Amino acid sequence: MRLIVVKRVKTSNLYYVGIPVLSILAGLALSTLIFASIGVPPDLFISEILAGFQSPQTLRYFALLVILGVALTMSFRASIWNIGAEGQMIWGMLAGGYIALFVAAQSMYVSPSDLPNYANVPGVEIIDASPVKPVISVLLMDPSLGKLLMVLFGMLAGGLWALIPAVLKAYLDIDEVASTLILNYVAYQLFNHLVSYNLRGLSVQARQFFRTDRMNSALLFNLISGTSVTVQEVLMAVIFFVSVVLMYRYTAVGLRLKIIGSNPQLLRSVGVDERRYILLAMFLSGMLAGAAGVSILANPGIGKLEKIANVVSPPTMNLGYTAILVSWLSMLDLRFVPIYAYIVASLFQGSSLLQSEINSLFPELSLTGAALTYIPIGSILVVYVILRIFTEYSVRIMR
Amino acid sequence: MSTQTFFSLNEEKSLNPIISARGLWKSFPGVVALKDVSLDVLPGEIHAILGENGAGKSTLLKILYGIYVPDKGDLFFGGRKVVVTSPQDAVRNGLVLVSQVPQLIDSLTVAENLSLSLSQFGYVSSVRKVSKFLLEKGREYGVRVDPDIEVWKLSYTQKQLVEVLRALLLNAKVIAFDEATTLLPHAEKEKLYDFMKLFKSKGGSVLLVTHKIPEAVEVSDRITVLRRGEVVGTVRTSETTLDQVRYMMFGERLTQLNSGKYEKLGEKGSEVLVVRDLWVRSDYGVYAVKGVSFSVRKGEILGIAGVAGNGQLELIQALAGLRKSERGSIRLRINGNEIDVTNKGSTAIRRLGIGYIPDEPVKKGVSLDNSIEENIAVHPRLTRFLIRWGDVKSLATDLVREFSIVTPSTNTKAKVLSGGNLMKVLVARELTVSKVALVAYNPTRGLDEVSTRYVRRLIVSKAVSEGMCAVVASEDLDEIMEISDVIAVMNSGSFVGVFKSGVSREEVERVMVS
Numbered sequence: 047m048r049l050i051v052v053k054r055v056k057t058s059n060l061y062y063v064g065i066p067v068l069s070i071l072a073g074l075a076l077s078t079l080i081f082a083s084i085g086v087p088p089d090l091f092i093s094e095i096l097a098g099f100q101s102p103q104t105l106r107y108f109a110l111l112v113i114l115g116v117a118l119t120m121s122f123r124a125s126i127w128n129i130g131a132e133g134q135m136i137w138g139m140l141a142g143g144y145i146a147l148f149v150a151a152q153s154m155y156v157s158p159s160d161l162p163n164y165a166n167v168p169g170v171e172i173i174d175a176s177p178v179k180p181v182i183s184v185l186l187m188d189p190s191l192g193k194l195l196m197v198l199f200g201m202l203a204g205g206l207w208a209l210i211p212a213v214l215k216a217y218l219d220i221d222e223v224a225s226t227l228i229l230n231y232v233a234y235q236l237f238n239h240l241v242s243y244n245l246r247g248l249s250v251q252a253r254q255f256f257r258t259d260r261m262n263s264a265l266l267f268n269l270i271s272g273t274s275v276t277v278q279e280v281l282m283a284v285i286f287f288v289s290v291v292l293m294y295r296y297t298a299v300g301l302r303l304k305i306i307g308s309n310p311q312l313l314r315s316v317g318v319d320e321r322r323y324i325l326l327a328m329f330l331s332g333m334l335a336g337a338a339g340v341s342i343l344a345n346p347g348i349g350k351l352e353k354i355a356n357v358v359s360p361p362t363m364n365l366g367y368t369a370i371l372v373s374w375l376s377m378l379d380l381r382f383v384p385i386y387a388y389i390v391a392s393l394f395q396g397s398s399l400l401q402s403e404i405n406s407l408f409p410e411l412s413l414t415g416a417a418l419t420y421i422p423i424g425s426i427l428v429v430y431v432i433l434r435i436f437t438e439y440s441v442r443i444m445r
Numbered sequence: 446m447s448t449q450t451f452f453s454l455n456e457e458k459s460l461n462p463i464i465s466a467r468g469l470w471k472s473f474p475g476v477v478a479l480k481d482v483s484l485d486v487l488p489g490e491i492h493a494i495l496g497e498n499g500a501g502k503s504t505l506l507k508i509l510y511g512i513y514v515p516d517k518g519d520l521f522f523g524g525r526k527v528v529v530t531s532p533q534d535a536v537r538n539g540l541v542l543v544s545q546v547p548q549l550i551d552s553l554t555v556a557e558n559l560s561l562s563l564s565q566f567g568y569v570s571s572v573r574k575v576s577k578f579l580l581e582k583g584r585e586y587g588v589r590v591d592p593d594i595e596v597w598k599l600s601y602t603q604k605q606l607v608e609v610l611r612a613l614l615l616n617a618k619v620i621a622f623d624e625a626t627t628l629l630p631h632a633e634k635e636k637l638y639d640f641m642k643l644f645k646s647k648g649g650s651v652l653l654v655t656h657k658i659p660e661a662v663e664v665s666d667r668i669t670v671l672r673r674g675e676v677v678g679t680v681r682t683s684e685t686t687l688d689q690v691r692y693m694m695f696g697e698r699l700t701q702l703n704s705g706k707y708e709k710l711g712e713k714g715s716e717v718l719v720v721r722d723l724w725v726r727s728d729y730g731v732y733a734v735k736g737v738s739f740s741v742r743k744g745e746i747l748g749i750a751g752v753a754g755n756g757q758l759e760l761i762q763a764l765a766g767l768r769k770s771e772r773g774s775i776r777l778r779i780n781g782n783e784i785d786v787t788n789k790g791s792t793a794i795r796r797l798g799i800g801y802i803p804d805e806p807v808k809k810g811v812s813l814d815n816s817i818e819e820n821i822a823v824h825p826r827l828t829r830f831l832i833r834w835g836d837v838k839s840l841a842t843d844l845v846r847e848f849s850i851v852t853p854s855t856n857t858k859a860k861v862l863s864g865g866n867l868m869k870v871l872v873a874r875e876l877t878v879s880k881v882a883l884v885a886y887n888p889t890r891g892l893d894e895v896s897t898r899y900v901r902r903l904i905v906s907k908a909v910s911e912g913m914c915a916v917v918a919s920e921d922l923d924e925i926m927e928i929s930d931v932i933a934v935m936n937s938g939s940f941v942g943v944f945k946s947g948v949s950r951e952e953v954e955r956v957m958v959s
Contacts, residue, residue: 051530298828305823308814315809316824317766317795442514 498865
């Protein structure tokens with residue numbers, strides 16, 4: 047008797063759903079064990095993870111992960127492994143922030159004695175009431191137009207940043223996995239430089255720390271009450287999801303983006319320059335990531351750009367990496383992206399709930415930040431990568 | 446490693462098959478590729494497996510070689526029941542495959558390549574030892590290949606011979622040729638046939654998988670014919686006739702083969718494609734096409750003959766817009782307008798109504814992970830921005846019927862189809878878009894007799910009835926002779942002879958090699 051591994055001709059439908067679900071369950075079991083081994087009781091772990099599924103805060107990660115999941119799935123289906131959503135989000139934030147702070151509105155010093163005069167002027171907001179050098183923000187355009195420009199420029203910047211590895215891949219055959227990943231750290235450093243110098247604010251806080259001024263609150267996105275998700279975020283997630291699905295289904299561009307992932311030579315042979323489609327896949331992917339970046343910035347809970355003190359906790363919350371999990375669990379099938387975006391968002395939220403619980407109950411463990419959040423996500427990914435083999439191969443017993 | 450061991454073995458059990466397959470079944474989604482197939486390969490015979498595209502030849506061979514695992518059925522090697530799940534298993538049991546596409550690394554020398562593949566199969570041997578062995582075996586079998594030459598410098602035939610030497614190096618008892626002789630020019634084929642006969646005389650067996658009846662009849666001792674996944678029968682070559690084999694292979698469809706000459710128009714129209722003083726470089730940067738000029742009239746077929754590698758491929762690619770023309774011009778005259786398409790980009794050229802059948806069609810011309818419909822819809826001439834899937838589906842359905850493509854549906858992924866059916870999908874798509882001209886390189890390579898005739902007939906009839914002009918380069922001189930109105934012979938990048946149809950084959954061949 048012998049166990050043999052046979053390549054499947056057709057991907058099993060059962061495994062299509064079974065593998066991701068099993069990965070999540072086994073990954074959670076694995077992380078329960080990991081937490082237990084460092085002294086976190088399993089029941090606490092489980093209850094916090096479950097709480098994540100019901101937390102209103104989860105919706106925010108859900109919307110962001112749908113946008114990012116669609117972005118990454120688009121490039122992954124074209125066999126372009128965009129690990130650079132982080133950097134593309136950062137550029138989205140920078141461009142959106144530039145529009146918000148310098149184009150759609152402008153910060154300026156006023157004399158302390160004049161300050162009361164500005165209190166009720168429409169379009170003017172006092173952002174620093176310091177008695178020495180008070181700062182106001184003056185709206186320069188209609189705030190809806192301002193928000194639209196923020197999103198558009200954020201998308202453009204994210205897309206252009208993604209074009210760098212795309213050009214390197216299409217014309218110089220440089221591997222995009224390495225280049226997109228490295229460019230994330232380049233983006234973090236450039237972000238720090240721009241925030242510390244070029245975009246740095248006028249207010250006392252901005253001068254004490256390396257950060258921009260607060261955005262004019264008229265330019266912030268609108269929270270859905272009881273949650274931390276904004277209307278605009280949800281709208282973007284819906285619009286992007288639907289239009290990308292339609293693009294794949296009904297347009298030649300979508301079909302070619304799909305075919306480039308399976309046989310780029312076919313495109314060339316029917317007379318289509320496949321290199322342009324590599325650029326397009328990355329540009330679209332980067333654009334959506336840029337939009338996600340803008341919506342993080344414009345969330346009323348944020349509203350400013352701050353120097354990244356530690357690269358493990360950038361303002362993107364590492365969602366650009368987390369979205370890789372969403373895309374993979376969906377087996378690169380767009381229809382599943384919202385489902386797994388919700389599950390991963392819940393785990394993400396559950397982990398942060400768990401983190402604050404652990405910090406208050408077991409301060410002696412002194413566990414911090416990303417490490418904790420990523421134990422469940424990482425465990426699931428590991429299990430998934432192992433189980434994924436079974437969608438492509440089946441194991442049979444031969445006698 | 447010597448051939449001595451199996452001399453004695455053969456004498457002992459000369460009647461026992463060296464490879465025996467019993468009741469093999471294999472299905473792919475929507476297609477049963479093999480139905481209860483049994484096969485015996487005897488020691489010291491050349492056994493041909495004959496069948497048209499999609500008959501199950503490749504599937505059978507892939508099972509013997511451990512690439513596929515059968516759904517049902519047993520394999521016996523040397524009378525012992527075995528489970529073969531990888532080529533390594535097959536090689537250990539004495540079966541080595543020589544495929545149509547040489548599995549060699551271009552930048553390494555012959556000896557380095559072979560040393561590498563030995564280690565892949567679990568043998569360890571130094572490059573020096575391999576070189577020595579190569580020279581020995583080469584003398585023994587009359588196969589001369591320099592062990593220290595880099596593989597990219599070899600011709601296709603020489604690469605095939607290296608593959609054969611690898612089989613000897615791996616101590617093969619049975620060498621399987623998977624359509625390995627299909628692409629060879631006739632004179633070169635003889636070299637391989639001689640080798641097969643010599644190998645047989647030394648006690649080895651050969652499994653010759655082919656869709657060419659003459660080849661099977663010429664060299665084999667026995668022939669097993671497959672049709673639609675079933676064994677039609679196994680016959681002794683000496684006791685059969687060509688017609689009998691043809692009937693076994695095609696059954697009732699045989700009549701389609703015997704329907705005479707192609708209808709040709711005497712009078713051709715005005716010039717459609719005009720090429721002047723074209724210079725094109727090869728991948729290595731040297732000029733492969735050196736100042737070629739010609740024109741093709743409406744409804745005319747220009748056949749380009751020549752020994753492979755004399756610039757035909759580069760010329761065809763330049764016409765399709767896939768290779769830069771360094772000098773000269775390519776012009777199209779469509780409806781009285783003259784359009785200069787020199788270096789105009791392939792999308793623009795294709796949209797004007799130029800079809801293109803590339804070399805290595807299955808690798809370059811279809812996408813296996815996509816459906817037949819998607820493989821059709823991808824063409825820029827057939828779909829603009831929005832895809833009307835209803836139209837694509839009805840076009841695909843028509844083409845499947847017209848070309849008798851064997852597939853469960855038009856929505857089936859291309860990877861399920863056999864090589865010949867894939868080729869039909871490609872040819873069908875390109876003929877559909879060839880409103881003005883067709884540019885093709887080996888348009889029937891890998892197709893069986895019925896499909897080949899069918900494709901040639903289509904090209905000719907499209908030229909006659911719709912006035913399409915065609916430039917067809919082919920390594921198969923018979924093909925060129927059969928369909929061309931004008932035959933140009935290409936040698937070292939230039940046209941060295943241009944003939945009207947009706948010229949004798951000898952005349953063309955003489956110019957080809959001079």
